[in-house]
Amino acid sequence: MKIPLLKVYAAAMFIASAGCSTYVPVAAGDNLAYLYGKGAAAIRLDARVYEPAAMRTTLYFKLRTADLLYKGTGGGGPYHARVMMHYEAWPATGKGDLLDSASTLVKDQRADQTEDRELIGSMVVNVAGDQPYLLRITAHDLNRDAQSTVLARVERGMATHRDEFMRTAANGLPYFDDRVQPGAMAHVRADQFAGQALFAAHYPASQKLPAPVFAEVPSVALGTTPDSTFFVHVDTDGTFALRTGSSGYYHFRPDTSSMEGYTLFIADGSYPLVASAADMAGPLRYITSLKEWDAISTAKDQRKEVEKFWVNAAGSRDRAREAIAGYYGRVETANRHFTSCMEGWKTDRGLVHIIFGTPTSIRRGSDGNTETWTYGEETNLMSLVFEFVRKPGPFCDNELVLLRNQGLKSAWYRNVESWRNGRILQN
Numbered sequence: 001m002k003i004p005l006l007k008v009y010a011a012a013m014f015i016a017s018a019g020c021s022t023y024v025p026v027a028a029g030d031n032l033a034y035l036y037g038k039g040a041a042a043i044r045l046d047a048r049v050y051e052p053a054a055m056r057t058t059l060y061f062k063l064r065t066a067d068l069l070y071k072g073t074g075g076g077g078p079y080h081a082r083v084m085m086h087y088e089a090w091p092a093t094g095k096g097d098l099l100d101s102a103s104t105l106v107k108d109q110r111a112d113q114t115e116d117r118e119l120i121g122s123m124v125v126n127v128a129g130d131q132p133y134l135l136r137i138t139a140h141d142l143n144r145d146a147q148s149t150v151l152a153r154v155e156r157g158m159a160t161h162r163d164e165f166m167r168t169a170a171n172g173l174p175y176f177d178d179r180v181q182p183g184a185m186a187h188v189r190a191d192q193f194a195g196q197a198l199f200a201a202h203y204p205a206s207q208k209l210p211a212p213v214f215a216e217v218p219s220v221a222l223g224t225t226p227d228s229t230f231f232v233h234v235d236t237d238g239t240f241a242l243r244t245g246s247s248g249y250y251h252f253r254p255d256t257s258s259m260e261g262y263t264l265f266i267a268d269g270s271y272p273l274v275a276s277a278a279d280m281a282g283p284l285r286y287i288t289s290l291k292e293w294d295a296i297s298t299a300k301d302q303r304k305e306v307e308k309f310w311v312n313a314a315g316s317r318d319r320a321r322e323a324i325a326g327y328y329g330r331v332e333t334a335n336r337h338f339t340s341c342m343e344g345w346k347t348d349r350g351l352v353h354i355i356f357g358t359p360t361s362i363r364r365g366s367d368g369n370t371e372t373w374t375y376g377e378e379t380n381l382m383s384l385v386f387e388f389v390r391k392p393g394p395f396c397d398n399e400l401v402l403l404r405n406q407g408l409k410s411a412w413y414r415n416v417e418s419w420r421n422g423r424i425l426q427n
Contacts, residue, residue, distance in 0.1 A: 032362040032371075035151065036337050036353070042146035043067045043083075045139045046176035049125070049154050050166040052191040052238075057125040057154055057163070060174045061085055061137060065108065066116040069143040077111045082142040089125060092132040092153060094366050099127045120173055130157030134368070153368060153397075161254065162397060164192045165262035168239075179265045179272070179339065180244050186264055188252075191238035198234060198252045198261075201226035203395075205248040205266075206342045209285055210351045213386070213402060214409035226251075249341050251395055259394035263341060271343065272335030274328040277303035283331045283345050284309065286355060287419045314422025326424040330354045340396035348402035352386050355415050359386075371400055384411050 046062040063083060070079035083106040089099040104123055127133055132155050140147040155163060166189045167175045180186045190198075203226050211217045232252065234240045242250070247268045253261030269276050274283075281296050284306065288296065292309060299305035307320070314320040334350030335343055344350045352373065359373035360383075369390035376383030386408070388400035418424075 030363070032151070032364060033359055034149070036333070036358055036362065043139050043141055043148040045137070045148045045150050047135070047137045047150050047152050048166070048174065048176050049135065049152055049163050050174070050189070051163045052189075054192070055128065055130075055156075057127065059087055059123045059125050059135060059137065059152070060166075060176070061121055061123075061139070062176055063106070063119040063139060064116065065110065065119060068108070068141050069146075070108075070110060070113055071143050077113075078109050079111070079113055081108045081110075082106070083108075083119075084140040084142055085121065085123065085137070086140065087123060087125065087135050087137045089127050089133050089135055089154075092134050092368050094134075094364075094368075099133055100125060102126075125154075127154070127156075132156050132368075155397075161261050162263075165190045165252070167264065177265075177339075178263065179267050181271075182244055182246055182266055182268060184244050186242045186244055187239065188242070188262075188264070189239050190234050190262075193234045193254055194238040195236050196234050196254060197231045198240075198254055199256050200230050200232050200242075200250055200252050202228045202245055202250050203248050203341075204246070206346065209346055210348050210402070211404070212409075213352060213355075213404055213412050214406050216404050216406070249395065253394075261394060263395045265339065265341065267343060272332055272339070274331050277306060280306045280324075280328065283327070283354060286351065287416050310422065313420050319422050323419070323422040323424060327354070327419065330357065333358075338398065340399035347399065349388060349400055352402065355412070355419070356384065356386075384408065 044064045044067050048060050050058050050060065052058060065081065068081040068083060070081045072079050084103055085106055086101070086103040088101045090096070091099065102123055102125075104121070106119060106121060108119060110117075125135065132153065135152040135154060136149060137152065138147055138149045167178050167180070168187045168189050169175065170185070170187055172189075174189075227248075228245075232240050232242060242264075244250070244264075244266050247266050249266060250264040251259075251261055252264070253259065269279055271279075274280055281302050284296060285293055288309070296302065296305045296309065310320040310324050311317055314323050330353055331345045331350075334345045334347070334353050338344035338347045338349040338353070340347060345354060349371075356375060359375050361374045361378055363372045363374075364370065365372075371388040373386040373388070374383055375385075387403040387405075389403060391399045391401045393399065
């Protein structure tokens with residue numbers, strides 16, 4: 001079922017950094033585990049940034065009405081929701097003064113409390129200069145005093161071009177990811193390149209999976225040779241449309257002498273959800289033997305073979321259902337948070353999340369290019385620690401590579417064996 005979209009037209013109320021307001025900077029030491037699912041988010045909040053012109057940034061946000069508390073006037077409907085949207089802009093290093101902040105009050109009215117819609121709105125971010133910065137965006141449901149926070153990085157002073165493109169619906173409303181199904185019509189807004197031609201290339205999907213966390217092998221490399229190239233023309237209104245081909249990704253760049261540009265990810269099936277037999281089979285490679293994987297991957301009835309694996313592992317259909325829900329729930333979370341130029345479950349962070357669960361703590365380095373995942377107390381030498389380093393490249397800005405460690409070998413096999421016995425182990 002499609003969820004109707006409602007665009008929010010609300011005036012921003014700017015808050016000065018002086019006075020009684022208190023601001024807590026986005027610091028390198030902040031525990032960011034909540035961003036990846038540590039504790040259920042009270043409000044589903046999506047955000048993205050777009051630069052329609054040089055040094056001009058628009059922040060778009062999306063809420064779901066099903067997450068908000070709507071209050072009546074005492075005699076039934078209509079019901080009203082009130083959400084305070086707020087952002088703070090901080091230097092990307094995690095050090096320095098507040099660069100900008102603003103808030104806007106979102107009000108919505110509905111007659112039926114069971115209706116579920118998407119509320120989409122925008123705010124202008126006023127940050128000068130050519131240094132990258134982080135946006136901390138918060139949605140606060142004033143009717144029930146619940147809130148959620150997300151982070152967004154804005155690049156400045158680098159010709160990455162990523163934030164100069166934005167995927168939209170046919171009616172111009174923004175999408176909050178850059179994923180499209182094969183054969184679909186993709187609409188992209190790129191005001192800075194109105195009237196220009198962009199060089200485009202399609203790269204096939206990567207079929208390789210990351211190695212176990214202890215295996216010191218090179219990380220999965222993306223294909224460097226496109227299977228097709230062409231030009232797309234940006235209309236004078238700053239938009240272009242493209243009928244997508246096979247799974248993989250498209251890369252668009254305004255300058256053929258540079259690889260920097262914008263990437264559109266093409267994913268099969270119900271991605272990021274796990275719905276088909278093929279969706280269920282692929283991630284099983286992490287916990288199956290070669291013999292088991294051959295049986296699953298070549299089966300005529302793949303769903304039946306997948307169910308057989310889980311029932312045998314768990315010992316009963318009821319326990320198998322619990323294991324399936326836990327395992328593929330983690331696959332879907334990995335797809336939502338860790339997708340780069342490949343599905344999230346195929347990335348290093350996706351691998352660790354699926355096998356080990358959400359960490360107790362996640363710390364980012366001061367430059368935003370590293371993440372440290374800790375399972376257990378950070379001061380306990382027995383806790384599991386995973387180090388990820390951002391892999392620079394022109395195609396994706398969300399690819400972090402695991403620094404593999406032989407010391408993680410026993411923990412890996414312990415957790416894999418737990419899954420093979422149908423038990424969900426949260427470290």
